[in-house]
Amino acid sequence: EAQVTQNPRYLITVTGKKLTVTCSQNMNHEYMSWYRQDPGLGLRQIYYSMNVEVTDKGDVPEGYKVSRKEKRNFPLILESPSPNQTSLYFCASRDSGVYYEQYFGPGTRLTVT
Amino acid sequence: SQQGEEDPQALSIQEGENATMNCSYKTSINNLQWYRQNSGRGLVHLILIRSNEREKHSGRLRVTLDTSKKSSSLLITASRAADTASYFCATASTGGSYIPTFGRGTSLIVHP
Numbered sequence: 001e002a003q004v005t006q007n008p009r010y011l012i013t014v015t016g017k018k019l020t021v022t023c024s025q026n027m028n029h030e031y032m033s034w035y036r037q038d039p040g041l042g043l044r045q046i047y048y049s050m051n052v053e054v055t056d057k058g059d060v061p062e063g064y065k066v067s068r069k070e071k072r073n074f075p076l077i078l079e080s081p082s083p084n085q086t087s088l089y090f091c092a093s094r095d096s097g098v099y100y101e102q103y104f105g106p107g108t109r110l111t112v113t
Numbered sequence: 114s115q116q117g118e119e120d121p122q123a124l125s126i127q128e129g130e131n132a133t134m135n136c137s138y139k140t141s142i143n144n145l146q147w148y149r150q151n152s153g154r155g156l157v158h159l160i161l162i163r164s165n166e167r168e169k170h171s172g173r174l175r176v177t178l179d180t181s182k183k184s185s186s187l188l189i190t191a192s193r194a195a196d197t198a199s200y201f202c203a204t205a206s207t208g209g210s211y212i213p214t215f216g217r218g219t220s221l222i223v224h225p
Contacts, residue, residue, distance in 0.1 A: 004155075033212050042217035043156075043201065050212075059214070090155060094212070098143045098205065101158035102213065109153075 002027045004105035006091050012111045013081060021076045021108050023091030029103070030096040032074040033058070034066065036087040037107075043090065049074055050096070081112045117145070117202040117216035125222045132189040134219040136202030137182075145178055146203045146213055147187050156201065159187075194225040 004025045013019055025032065033048035035058075045058030049068040063085055065077040074093075078085060088109050092102040120135045136145070144163045148156040162169045162178045162185065169176045175188040189196055199220050203213035 031212055035215070040217065043215040045212070045214055048212045088153070092156075099161060099163060101146055101161055102148075102156075102203075104148075104155035104157070106155045107153065 002103065004091055004093055004103050006089075006105035006108050008108060009106060010109050012113065014113055015082055016080050019078050019081060019110075021078075021089060021091075021110070023074045023076065023105060024072050025074075025091075025093040025103070026072065027093060027095075027103065028071065029093035030071070032068065032091065032093045033102070034064070034074070034076050035090045035092065036060065036085075037090060038087050046076070046089075081110075083112050086110060086112050117204050117214070119200070119202055119216045119219040121219060122217070123220045123222075125224065126192060128192060128194055128223055128225050130192055130223075132192050132196070132221055132223070134187045134200050134221070136185045136187070136216060138185075138202075138204045139183065141207045142180075142204045143207055144205050145176075145185050146205075147174075147176060147185075148201045148203060148215075150199045150201065150218070152198075159200075189221075192221075192223045194223050197221060197223050 034046040035043040044060045047066040049055045091105040094100045094102045117136045117138045146161045147159045150156045173190045178185045199218040201218045203215045205213045
């Protein structure tokens, strides 16, 4: 089954404790991206990647890092999480080219206390 | 920056009625997409309309695009309680990464 998986689905952590949210897709998509979703703000793009070793900042990249060492994986790293990073995070992937939709993962609900 | 803005923010209707949601955007686009999100879940793609298309249908969904007004609308006909969800428009700008940016969404409640 074609899918985007994220782990963990739920995470409660404390300020400053480094964490990684994994994202993996099995569709051989070149493009992957991370979004955060907050009430009243919709989805905001954090980082995106157009291919292996190619990443770029989205609208809200501060406090986040990403890496794309393999085509299928695109982990999101919070080196020193803070309470304002409490949010619902989504990973997405899509084929390259103009007219393709994105496939979303199920989401990771992160709480930073 | 967020490209699309949906209107209204919230919509409450009775089953069987039609639901119309609008999206406005700011810059030139290659295509516009509509997604649906059930509460707390991942987004699911509904329909994509290219910049050179004016209308597109998929089942009970009808999407229009007016590039001169930089706006789109999503019409759900004969709504069902199962259509209750948030709906987002997403735009892929010309000359960009083609990874779409999203609006804040319209929350639709369909009462049985």
